[in-house]
Amino acid sequence: MSHLKQLPQMGYALKEVERLYPPVQNISRGVVKDIYYAGYCIPAGWYVDISPLLTHRLPEIYTDPDRFDPDRFAPLREEDKKHPFALVGFGSGPHSCLGWQFAQMEMKIILSKLLRYDWIVSPEPNAVVPVRQPSQFQDSLQAQIKKVLS
Numbered sequence: 001m002s003h004l005k006q007l008p009q010m011g012y013a014l015k016e017v018e019r020l021y022p023p024v025q026n027i028s029r030g031v032v033k034d035i036y037y038a039g040y041c042i043p044a045g046w047y048v049d050i051s052p053l054l055t056h057r058l059p060e061i062y063t064d065p066d067r068f069d070p071d072r073f074a075p076l077r078e079e080d081k082k083h084p085f086a087l088v089g090f091g092s093g094p095h096s097c098l099g100w101q102f103a104q105m106e107m108k109i110i111l112s113k114l115l116r117y118d119w120i121v122s123p124e125p126n127a128v129v130p131v132r133q134p135s136q137f138q139d140s141l142q143a144q145i146k147k148v149l150s
């Protein structure tokens, strides 16, 4: 547990994956009373969808948003601090993810195990675009792994 807290770079990399490939791609809310926003009225009874997939790539918040750049979360830059809802892969507010801490722990443990292997991913990571259903990848995304650390 104490080691997990000492892995800031890994934390930035995980945030960058959360930003570019949020597993929960739409967060829905029912509108309980009329909302006026940006010159539009969103009437009570409608549904509003927040899409982290889109908001996480807003150039007003993230520099060169399509680029994988974990250091954007490091001190001095901290681009996710530019807006309270800049990074919402785990939601936000009263219904934000109850498992956030557990998930962070799991991801760090799993990733540190995976980093014991050399990875060759095919096709090239840059050729892979996010899809709604990861199962769509099953025939096309392949990896060869070789153990490098004991």
Ligand code: HEM
Binding pocket: 023, 024, 027, 028, 088, 089, 090, 091, 092, 094, 095, 096, 097, 098, 099, 100, 102, 103
């Ligand atoms: C990578 C892993 C995970 C992601 C990306 C994720 C994402 C999210 C998101 C976006 C929400 C907000 C939904 C909304 O606002 O409508 C949420 C809510 C929630 N998550 Fe997670 N989650 C993860 C893992 C977990 C785990 C491991 C648990 C439990 C151990 C968990 C339990 C919950 C619960 C109970 C809520 C509902 C909270 C509420 O409505 O008050 N999540 N999660």
